[in-house]
Amino acid sequence: MTSSLNKIQQSKNNSPKWITHIVVPIFNLLVALLIAGVVIYFNGDDPFDALLLLIKGSFGNDEFIGFTLYYTTNFIFTGLAVSIAFHCGLFNIGGEGQAYIGGLGVGLVAIYLGHLSPFFVIPLCIIAAIIFGASWSFVPAYLQAKRGSHIVITTIMFNFLAAALMTYLMVEILIEPGQQAPQSREFNENSWLPFMHEIFEFFGIQISVSSLNFSFIIAIIVSILIWFFIWRTHWGYEIRTTGANQKAAIYAGISPSKNIILAMIISGALAGMVGINEIVGVHHRLILDFPAGFGFVGIAVALMGRNHPLGIFFAALLFGALYQGGAELSFDIPNITRDTMVFIQGLVILFSGALEFVFKPYIENIYFFIKNNLVRN
Amino acid sequence: MLEYFTIFSLLIDSTLRVATPLVFAALAGLFAERSGVVDIGLEGKLLGAAFAAAAAAAVTGSAFIGLFAGILCSVFLSLIHGFACVTHKGDQVVSGMAINIFVAGIGPTLALAWFKLGGQTPQLSGDARFSPLHFPGEEIIANIPYIGLIYSEVLSGHNIFVYLAFILVPIVSWVVYKTRFGLQLRAVGENPEAVDTAGISVGMMRYKALFITGLLCGFGGAYISIAQNAGFIRNMSAGQGFLALAALIFGKWKPGLTLFACLLFAFTDALQARLQGVSIPGIGVIPVQFIQALPYVLTVILLAGFIGKAVAPKASGIPYIKER
Numbered sequence: 086m087t088s089s090l091n092k093i094q095q096s097k098n099n100s101p102k103w104i105t106h107i108v109v110p111i112f113n114l115l116v117a118l119l120i121a122g123v124v125i126y127f128n129g130d131d132p133f134d135a136l137l138l139l140i141k142g143s144f145g146n147d148e149f150i151g152f153t154l155y156y157t158t159n160f161i162f163t164g165l166a167v168s169i170a171f172h173c174g175l176f177n178i179g180g181e182g183q184a185y186i187g188g189l190g191v192g193l194v195a196i197y198l199g200h201l202s203p204f205f206v207i208p209l210c211i212i213a214a215i216i217f218g219a220s221w222s223f224v225p226a227y228l229q230a231k232r233g234s235h236i237v238i239t240t241i242m243f244n245f246l247a248a249a250l251m252t253y254l255m256v257e258i259l260i261e262p263g264q265q266a267p268q269s270r271e272f273n274e275n276s277w278l279p280f281m282h283e284i285f286e287f288f289g290i291q292i293s294v295s296s297l298n299f300s301f302i303i304a305i306i307v308s309i310l311i312w313f314f315i316w317r318t319h320w321g322y323e324i325r326t327t328g329a330n331q332k333a334a335i336y337a338g339i340s341p342s343k344n345i346i347l348a349m350i351i352s353g354a355l356a357g358m359v360g361i362n363e364i365v366g367v368h369h370r371l372i373l374d375f376p377a378g379f380g381f382v383g384i385a386v387a388l389m390g391r392n393h394p395l396g397i398f399f400a401a402l403l404f405g406a407l408y409q410g411g412a413e414l415s416f417d418i419p420n421i422t423r424d425t426m427v428f429i430q431g432l433v434i435l436f437s438g439a440l441e442f443v444f445k446p447y448i449e450n451i452y453f454f455i456k457n458n459l460v461r462n
Numbered sequence: 463m464l465e466y467f468t469i470f471s472l473l474i475d476s477t478l479r480v481a482t483p484l485v486f487a488a489l490a491g492l493f494a495e496r497s498g499v500v501d502i503g504l505e506g507k508l509l510g511a512a513f514a515a516a517a518a519a520a521v522t523g524s525a526f527i528g529l530f531a532g533i534l535c536s537v538f539l540s541l542i543h544g545f546a547c548v549t550h551k552g553d554q555v556v557s558g559m560a561i562n563i564f565v566a567g568i569g570p571t572l573a574l575a576w577f578k579l580g581g582q583t584p585q586l587s588g589d590a591r592f593s594p595l596h597f598p599g600e601e602i603i604a605n606i607p608y609i610g611l612i613y614s615e616v617l618s619g620h621n622i623f624v625y626l627a628f629i630l631v632p633i634v635s636w637v638v639y640k641t642r643f644g645l646q647l648r649a650v651g652e653n654p655e656a657v658d659t660a661g662i663s664v665g666m667m668r669y670k671a672l673f674i675t676g677l678l679c680g681f682g683g684a685y686i687s688i689a690q691n692a693g694f695i696r697n698m699s700a701g702q703g704f705l706a707l708a709a710l711i712f713g714k715w716k717p718g719l720t721l722f723a724c725l726l727f728a729f730t731d732a733l734q735a736r737l738q739g740v741s742i743p744g745i746g747v748i749p750v751q752f753i754q755a756l757p758y759v760l761t762v763i764l765l766a767g768f769i770g771k772a773v774a775p776k777a778s779g780i781p782y783i784k785e786r
Binding site: 124128129176178233237239241243246250253257381384388419420421424427428430432434435439442443 | 571
């Protein structure tokens with residue numbers, strides 16, 4: 086028994102960071118893809134063909150890359166949202182609802198103030214996304230911090246509440262007069278975020294039309310800000326301390342309840358920013374169900390990306406490619422659809438989240454085996 | 463008067479129908495949570511069982527084989543949860559969520575590949591479905607005012623699953639409170655160290671509990687696809703697993719109270735279907751979404767400790783690590 090304990094200690098001390106942060110997530114992804122490949126094989130299709138088509142469909146030309154990065158934008162926001170809650174030891178399943186309500190904020194600004202100058206209305210939209218998203222996570226955060234209500238359950242409940250509220254607003258109040266479909270009127274063009282192909286055209290470069298818009302740049306800037314916030318400010322330090330050990334945090338004079346609320350409102354704000362990409366970036370009107378599961382993808386992205394903004398970027402890119410490539414893939418292989426990508430997403434969460442420690446010791450042992458042998462030789 | 467009574471009877475009738483999968487899933491969750499394993503994967507298990515039941519019933523034409531397949535699938539998913547959370551001490555919430563998302567994806571994927579119907583199973587009829595049971599003498603008694611209505615609408619004419627769900631509540635209550643297994647189950651959820659000291663394997667107890675969770679979710683899921691409906695469609699569990707979880711919390715992890723919560727939540731659903739577009743004198747039209755949201759609002763208020771206090775089993779959510 087002691088020897089196995091020693092082994093764990095030894096591996097903790099000696100295995101380099103890149104094993105945990107790069108090799109293990111990639112290995113977990115491969116296992117998930119392998120299982121998906123087996124299912125695809127038994128459904129009568131060639132999994133390698135599928136993989137090739139998936140890569141082609143997501144990175145094959147500039148149009149596909151555009152759509153891949155458009156999905157990536159959403160997943161960066163929701164991935165960062167889940168990760169900052171994880172840093173504080175909290176599991177925010179409410180990204181879906183927070184994104185929905187964030188979009189509502191964006192939509193309300195665009196509907197009622199859309200006639201103002203773009204230099205005024207676009208920042209207002211961003212602020213609205215942040216405030217509305219944050220407000221939707223504030224109540225669960227407050228209840229967790231002050232009354233001990235379990236945040237997983239309350240955020241699930243708030244997803245349903247957001248859906249009910251939005252259906253009510255879309256069907257009864259914000260619906261375009263004279264229309265049957267529950268969607269708002271199209272916004273004034275002043276509130277539209279520039280598409281990436283428009284930005285490139287401004288500089289004289291022609292690229293294909295896609296849904297990719299300025300939100301991608303916002304997502305990159307936000308990622309850097311979050312990195313700075315978590316690892317370079319005392320607020321981030323306090324959040325991480327609270328997440329690592331609440332008792333120690335209290336001894337250090339750090340208030341857990343304050344940090345729970347802070348982490349969660351930032352989390353909600355980040356999820357709410359999905360509304361920027363979707364509502365003023367692409368649809369230019371409020372529609373029903375626009376978060377389409379993006380909030381849940383954030384869980385997989387944060388777990389795979391090891392809660393680090395750089396890792397989250399790559400994990401988001403991976404899921405962006407899965408979503409875009411999966412859509413293209415279904416033209417060639419009708420049996421593989423968006424649902425198949427959701428299935429892979431579930432596997433990724435299982436292997437890099439709940440089962441993350443299953444393969445790690447083996448990978449570390451292989452690493453030590455190779456290293457020791459190399460040293461001897 | 464009779465008119466209101468008729469409306470009320472019909473409301474109760476649909477409440478019982480809607481409550482059935484909630485009761486199965488909530489009692490399933492009760493076993494998992496009482497053993498100290500948080501299970502937010504009830505939704506996925508319901509959906510997985512619904513898919514497996516409908517697919518097997520469509521292929522074999524037998525509802526019983528469908529039910530068996532549903533249970534098998536749900537138990538398998540439950541054991542994955544156990545493998546991740548009990549054996550490997552993984553995060554229980556993450557594992558539950560993984561199962562939910564995994565099932566939401568693989569169900570339609572397999573349905574599309576097998577049946578080529580855009581991610582659904584074929585419409586089931588005849589022996590491939592469980593049909594309602596009709597009590598004897600229904601036609602004769604139906605003509606008697608009041609009693610006839612109660613007999614034909616409320617008591618008779620339900621699926622066997624509906625009766626089963628209600629019979630299950632006292633049985634679960636007896637198992638949890640009056641048997642040795644129930645005592646060990648509750649102990650393992652409150653104080654696993656003590657159970658371990660008494661020489662009972664904490665892991666084994668939790669696996670047993672999760673097996674029952676899978677079994678009961680299997681019934682709930684099969685009810686949704688081959689009894690309540692006639693086939694599997696994408697995401698047909700539609701949050702009922704989460705609602706059941708809410709009911710379990712609302713019922714403070716006790717079988718009787720949980721049944722009450724399920725009935726209350728199902729009643730709000732029946733009510734909103736009936737109140738759709740109906741103007742109530744003095745109030746006007748109540749938006750259905752507000753009534754739909756009621757169970758979630760109530761659960762949040764309860765969790766906040768404003769109406770009573772919901773105290774979860776003490777060890778719930780914490781993997782048990784034997785001290786060395």
